[in-house]
Amino acid sequence: MVIAGLDIGSVFSRAVVMEENAVVSMTLRPTGGNFRKAVAGLWRDIRTMRIDPLDIDVMGACGLGATFIDRPFMKIAELSCLSRGVHFILPDIRSIIEVGNQYSRVVRINADGKVTDSMASEKCAAGSGRILQVIANVLGIGLEEFGPLSEQAGRPAKFTTNCAVFLETEAISRVAEGIPVPDIIGGLHHTLTAKIAGMVKRLKISGDCAMTGGGAMDSGLTRTIESEVGLRLHVPEDFMLASAIGAALIAAERDKAAVAEDAMASLQ
Amino acid sequence: MFCAGIDIGSTITKIVIANRNEVLASVVQRTGAQHRRRAHRVMEDALTQAGLATSDLDYIVATGYGRINVPFADAQITEITCHMRGVSWLDPDVRTIIDIGGQDCKGIKVKDGRLDDFIMNDKCAAGTGRFFEIIAKVLGIDLEEIGPLSLTSKNPAEISNLCTVFAEQEALSRLSEGVPIADVAAGIHRANASRIYGMVRKIKIEETVAITGGGAKNSGLCHSLQERLQLPVFIPPEPLITGALGAALIAGEKAARVGGPGLAALKKHRRWDAATFFSDSATQAAMQPTNSQHSHMG
Amino acid sequence: MEEQNNTGLRRAAEIYRHRGLRARQLKEEGKKIFGYFCCYPPIELLTALDITPIRVLGNMDEPVTEADDYLPPVMCIFCRSAFDLGMKAQYNYFDGFVGAHACDGAERTSFIWQNYIHSPCNFQLDVPHTAHGPALTFFKEQIALFQKTLETFCGTQIHPDDLRQAIALHNRQRALVRELYGLRKPNPPLVSGTEMLQVLIAVMSIPVTEGNDLLQAVINEVTTRANPHAPKHRLLIWGSLIDHAAFTELIESSGFNIVVEDTAIGTRPFWHDIEMTADPLDGISDHYLNEVLCPRTFRETGPSYQADSDARFNYLKEFAKHWNVDGVFANIIRNCDIHGYEVPVIKDYLNAIGLPVLVIEQDYSTAALEPLRTRFEAFAESIDGY
Numbered sequence: 001m002v003i004a005g006l007d008i009g010s011v012f013s014r015a016v017v018m019e020e021n022a023v024v025s026m027t028l029r030p031t032g033g034n035f036r037k038a039v040a041g042l043w044r045d046i047r048t049m050r051i052d053p054l055d056i057d058v059m060g061a062c063g064l065g066a067t068f069i070d071r072p073f074m075k076i077a078e079l080s081c082l083s084r085g086v087h088f089i090l091p092d093i094r095s096i097i098e099v100g101n102q103y104s105r106v107v108r109i110n111a112d113g114k115v116t117d118s119m120a121s122e123k124c125a126a127g128s129g130r131i132l133q134v135i136a137n138v139l140g141i142g143l144e145e146f147g148p149l150s151e152q153a154g155r156p157a158k159f160t161t162n163c164a165v166f167l168e169t170e171a172i173s174r175v176a177e178g179i180p181v182p183d184i185i186g187g188l189h190h191t192l193t194a195k196i197a198g199m200v201k202r203l204k205i206s207g208d209c210a211m212t213g214g215g216a217m218d219s220g221l222t223r224t225i226e227s228e229v230g231l232r233l234h235v236p237e238d239f240m241l242a243s244a245i246g247a248a249l250i251a252a253e254r255d256k257a258a259v260a261e262d263a264m265a266s267l268q
Numbered sequence: 269m270f271c272a273g274i275d276i277g278s279t280i281t282k283i284v285i286a287n288r289n290e291v292l293a294s295v296v297q298r299t300g301a302q303h304r305r306r307a308h309r310v311m312e313d314a315l316t317q318a319g320l321a322t323s324d325l326d327y328i329v330a331t332g333y334g335r336i337n338v339p340f341a342d343a344q345i346t347e348i349t350c351h352m353r354g355v356s357w358l359d360p361d362v363r364t365i366i367d368i369g370g371q372d373c374k375g376i377k378v379k380d381g382r383l384d385d386f387i388m389n390d391k392c393a394a395g396t397g398r399f400f401e402i403i404a405k406v407l408g409i410d411l412e413e414i415g416p417l418s419l420t421s422k423n424p425a426e427i428s429n430l431c432t433v434f435a436e437q438e439a440l441s442r443l444s445e446g447v448p449i450a451d452v453a454a455g456i457h458r459a460n461a462s463r464i465y466g467m468v469r470k471i472k473i474e475e476t477v478a479i480t481g482g483g484a485k486n487s488g489l490c491h492s493l494q495e496r497l498q499l500p501v502f503i504p505p506e507p508l509i510t511g512a513l514g515a516a517l518i519a520g521e522k523a524a525r526v527g528g529p530g531l532a533a534l535k536k537h538r539r540w541d542a543a544t545f546f547s548d549s550a551t552q553a554a555m556q557p558t559n560s561q562h563s564h565m566g
Numbered sequence: 567m568e569e570q571n572n573t574g575l576r577r578a579a580e581i582y583r584h585r586g587l588r589a590r591q592l593k594e595e596g597k598k599i600f601g602y603f604c605c606y607p608p609i610e611l612l613t614a615l616d617i618t619p620i621r622v623l624g625n626m627d628e629p630v631t632e633a634d635d636y637l638p639p640v641m642c643i644f645c646r647s648a649f650d651l652g653m654k655a656q657y658n659y660f661d662g663f664v665g666a667h668a669c670d671g672a673e674r675t676s677f678i679w680q681n682y683i684h685s686p687c688n689f690q691l692d693v694p695h696t697a698h699g700p701a702l703t704f705f706k707e708q709i710a711l712f713q714k715t716l717e718t719f720c721g722t723q724i725h726p727d728d729l730r731q732a733i734a735l736h737n738r739q740r741a742l743v744r745e746l747y748g749l750r751k752p753n754p755p756l757v758s759g760t761e762m763l764q765v766l767i768a769v770m771s772i773p774v775t776e777g778n779d780l781l782q783a784v785i786n787e788v789t790t791r792a793n794p795h796a797p798k799h800r801l802l803i804w805g806s807l808i809d810h811a812a813f814t815e816l817i818e819s820s821g822f823n824i825v826v827e828d829t830a831i832g833t834r835p836f837w838h839d840i841e842m843t844a845d846p847l848d849g850i851s852d853h854y855l856n857e858v859l860c861p862r863t864f865r866e867t868g869p870s871y872q873a874d875s876d877a878r879f880n881y882l883k884e885f886a887k888h889w890n891v892d893g894v895f896a897n898i899i900r901n902c903d904i905h906g907y908e909v910p911v912i913k914d915y916l917n918a919i920g921l922p923v924l925v926i927e928q929d930y931s932t933a934a935l936e937p938l939r940t941r942f943e944a945f946a947e948s949i950d951g952y
Contacts, residue, residue, distance in 0.1 A: 010437045010440070033406070033440055034444060035441075035444045036444060064437060064441060065441070065444065067445075068444060102433070102434065102437060123431065124392070124430075124431035124433070124434065125431050125432075125433035125434060126431075128433070130433050158933055159933070160933050160934055160936060160937060161391065162391075163391060163392045163393050163432075164393075164431075164432070164433050165393035165398050165399075165402065165432045165433065166371060166391075166392075166393055166398075169278060169371060169398075172301050173301060175301065176301035176302055194629055194631065197631055197634070198631070198634040198639070201631070201632070201634045201635040202634055202635060204635070333940075345947060345952070346940050346943045346944040346947060347940070348940070348944035348947075349944055349947040349948070349952045352952070353952065382948070382951060382952065383944065383947060383948035383952055384948070385922075385948075386941075386944060386948075388940075388941065390937055391937075518952070
C-alpha cells in the first residue's frame with residue numbers, strides 16, 4: 001500500500017510518500033503565501049520522483065493550509081501528526097518541544113506515539129519561533145548561523161518586550177547601540193527559552209526530549225534550552241517532515257480500521 | 269520669535285518650526301535606528317524650508333519616544349502632552365484624542381485645554397501602525413492603499429486574531445480561500461478599531477474626538493473607528509505633525525517665560541555637534557531591513 | 567561624626583540588598599525564623615516566643631521560572647515571584663511559614679508553599695473577608711489556634727506578659743514608622759520613596775528590637791541632615807505593593823517625590839497601634855481585622871455609593887491633606903484582583919476631591935519598567951498644568 005502525508009504549514013509545505021512503513025520519497029518547499037500553489041508544487045515534486053499521485057492509496061494531511069489539498073485526504077490534528085511522526089523517527093522519545101512559526105509547544109507522548117498532555121504558547125506569537133526568523137531578517141543572516149554566533153555571546157542583550165513585532169524594533173535599536181550580534185542572539189535565546197521553560201515545567205518533562213519545528217535549525221537555541229532547562233534534546237534527522245510522516249501513518253491506521261469495520265459489517 | 273518642536277517617534281520623525289503661532293516649516297521623515305542623526309537631518313531640512321539658520325531658533329522642545337536623543341533640545345516634553353497641545357490649538361473643542369502611532373496607540377483626554385487623563389498601549393503591535401504595515405505587505409499593496417481599498421468592501425471578512433503575526437496568517441488563509449483583498453482589509457480595520465476603541469473607552473470618550481498619528485492617514489481605519497464611536501471626529505489636515513506642533517507651541521511659551529537674556533544663554537550652550545557613538549557599519553546593518561515606503565510630507 | 571550620621575540609611579540599604587543575611591546569622595545562633603506572607607499574620611505572637619518574623623517578598627529582577635510548575639500564569643505575579651524564590655531555596659532558613667488568606671492568590675500560594683517548600687512548621691491563617699461582629703469572633707479563634715500551633719511547635723507556652731511586651735515592641739515600631747512618615751511632610755520631603763522602601767523592607771527582615779534601633783537611627787539621621795531631595799510633585803501611591811527600589815527610583819526620576827504609600831509595604835501595617843486589652847488576643851484580632859486597611863476586606867459603610875466611598879476612602883483624603891499630595895499613582899500588579907476591582911471607585915473618589923490619578927497595570931518586572939517612564943512624565947506634566 002502506498003501512503004502519503006502532507007503538512008501544509010504557514011512557512012513550509014511538505015509531503016512524504018511511504019511504503020511498507022518506510023519513507024520512499026519526500027519533499028519540502030516554502031509555502032510562499034499561497035497554499036494552492038504550494039500544494040500543486042508538492043505534486044510536481046512527487047512526480048519528478050517517479051511517483052504518480054494517483055497511485056497513492058491513502059493520504060493524511062495537517063497544517064494551516066490542508067483545506068487547499070485538491071485530492072481526497074483525511075484531515076488529522078497537527079498535534080497527533082507531530083507526535084506520531086516523532087515517535088516513528090525516535091521511538092524511545094516521550095516528549096517533544098516544537099518551536100514553530102506560530103506557536104511553540106510542548107507535548108508528552110506515550111509508547112504508542114499518542115499525545116497524553118500538551119501545551120502551546122497560544123493567543124499571540126510572543127513565545128513562538130517566529131521571533132527567531134524576525135531577528136534573523138534584521139541581522140541579515142540565516143537561522144542556521146545563530147548557533148555558531150551565539151557561542152560567542154558575552155553579555156546577552158536584554159529585551160523589554162514580548163511582542164514578536166516589537167522585538168524586531170528592539171533588535172534594530174540594540175544593533176544601533178553597538179551591541180554585538182552574538183549578544184543579541186544570545187538574549188533572544190534566553191527570552192525564548194524562558195517561555196519554553198515554563199511549559200516544560202508545567203508538563204513536568206525531564207531527561208530526553210525531541211526538538212522540532214523551524215527553531216530546531218538553531219543549535220544555539222537547543223543548547224540554551226538544554227543548559228537552562230536541563231534537558232537532553234534530540235533533533236531528529238528530517239525533523240521538518242515529522243508531522244507529514246505522522247499524517248501518513250495515522251491515515252493508514254484509520255483506513256485499516258475502517259476497512260476492518262466494513263468487513264465486520266458485511267459479515268453480519 | 270522662532271521656536272521648533274521635534275517629535276522623534278518610533279517609526280517617523282516630525283519637526284515643526286513656528287514663529288509665534290504661525291507654522292513656517294514642517295518636515296516628516298522615517299526615523300530609522302539613529303535618533304541623533306535623524307534629529308539633525310530633519311532640523312537642517314526644516315531650517316532650509318523656513319529660510320532660517322540654527323542661531324535664529326529661540327527655543328527647541330523635543331518630544332516622542334526618542335526625545336532624550338536630541339542633544340540640541342532645550343527641554344523634553346512627553347508626546348502625550350504635545351499631542352494634546354497641538355490638537356487643542358487646531359480645534360479647541362476636542363475632548364478626546366486617539367493617537368495611532370507606528371508602535372503605540374494612545375487615548376488622551378483634554379479638559380479646558382489641559383491634559384486631563386491618558387491611556388496607552390505600547391506592549392503589543394495590535395492597533396498600531398506596525399500592524400497595518402505588515403498586513404499591507406501580505407495583501408501585496410502599499411500602506412497608503414489599504415484604507416481606500418477597504419472602503420470598497422461590502423462584506424468585511426471576519427478576522428479573529430489580534431496578534432499581528434497570527435492576523436497575518438489569518439489574512440493569508442482568507443486570501444487563499446478566495447476572499448477579496450478589500451474584504452480582508454476591511455476586516456483587519458474593524459478588528460483594530462474594536463481594539464483601539466476598547467482601550468480608549470477606559471478614559472471615558474467625550475466629543476469632539478480627534479484622530480491623529482499615522483493611523484489618521486488611513487481612511488479605512490478612521491471609518492471603522494467612527495462606526496464604533498458614533499461621534500463626530502476631527503482629523504487634522506496633517507495628522508502626523510500634531511505632536512511636533514504642540515512641542516513648538518510649548519517651546520514658544522517657554523521662550524516667552526525665559527525672556528531675552530536667558531534665551532541668549534540657552535543658545536550659547538546648545539549642542540549642535542552631530543556626534544554619534546554608534547559606528548556607521550552598525551547603523552547600516554540596522555537600517556537595512558526597514559528602509560521601505562513612507563512618503564515625505566513636508 | 568559625618569560617618570555616624572550616615573549609618574541609619576546606609577545600614578537600611580545594606581539590609582535591603584541582602585535581605586536574608588541577618589536571618590541566616592540568627593539561625594546559626596540557634597534562633598528560630600518564621601516567614602510570613604502579606605501583612606495579616608500577627609507577628610507579635612512570633613516575637614513573644616523569640617521567633618524572628620521575616621516578611622516574604624518577591625523579586626522583580628528575577629524571572630519567574632520554578633514557580634511555573636505549580637502556579638498558573640494568570641495568578642498575580644508577585645505571589646508567583648515570592649513562591650519562585652522559595653522554590654529556589656532563597657527562604658530555606660525558615661523554621662516555619664505563616665500564610666494568610668489576604669487575597670485568593672496569597673491563600674493558594676500559601677497552601678502550595680506548605681506542600682512543596684516544606685518548612686518544619688506551617689500555619690494558614692483564615693482572615694475573614696467582612697468586618698462583621700461574628701467575623702471578629704471567628705478571627706480571634708483563628709489567632710488562638712495560631713498561638714496553640716506555635717506553642718506546640720516550640721514546646722513552650724506564651725506567657726501573657728511576654729505577649730504584652732511583644733505588642734509594646736511592635737507598637738513602638740509602628741510609632742517610629744509613623745514618625746518617619748511625618749518627616750516626609752515638609753517640601754521637599756526629608757525621606758525619599760526609595761529610602762522609605764529600603765527602611766521598611768529592612769525592618770521586615772530583622773528582629774523587632776533591631777528594627778526599632780534602625781528606625782531611631784534613621785530618624786535621627788534624616789532630621790538633622792541637609793535635605794538632599796529637590797522639590798518635585800508630591801505623590802501618594804495606592805494599591806499593590808512595591809518591593810524593589812528600581813521602581814521607586816524610576817518614579818522619583820520622572821518628576822515626583824513619593825510622600826505616602828498606602829500599600830502593604832507602606833502605611834498599612836503601621837498606621838494603628840494594637841490596643842492593650844485584658845485578653846491580648848482581643849486587641850490583636852481587632853487590629854488586624856479592622857485597622858489594617860486593604861480592599862481585601864469588605865466593610866459595610868453606608869447606604870449609597872457616595873456614603874460608601876466617603877467612609878472607605880476618607881483616610882486617603884487625610885493623607886492627601888497632611889502630606890500635601892499633588893497626585894495619586896494607583897499601582898496595580900497585573901492580575902492583582904483586589905486592587906484592580908477598586909480602580910473605578912477610587913479614581914472617582916480621588917478626582918472628586920481634586921486629585922489626579924495615574925493608573926498603571928504593570929508586569930512586576932524590572933525589564934518592563936523603563937517603558938513606564940513616559941506615563942509618569944506625562945502625569946507630572948499634567949500636574950504642571952500643561
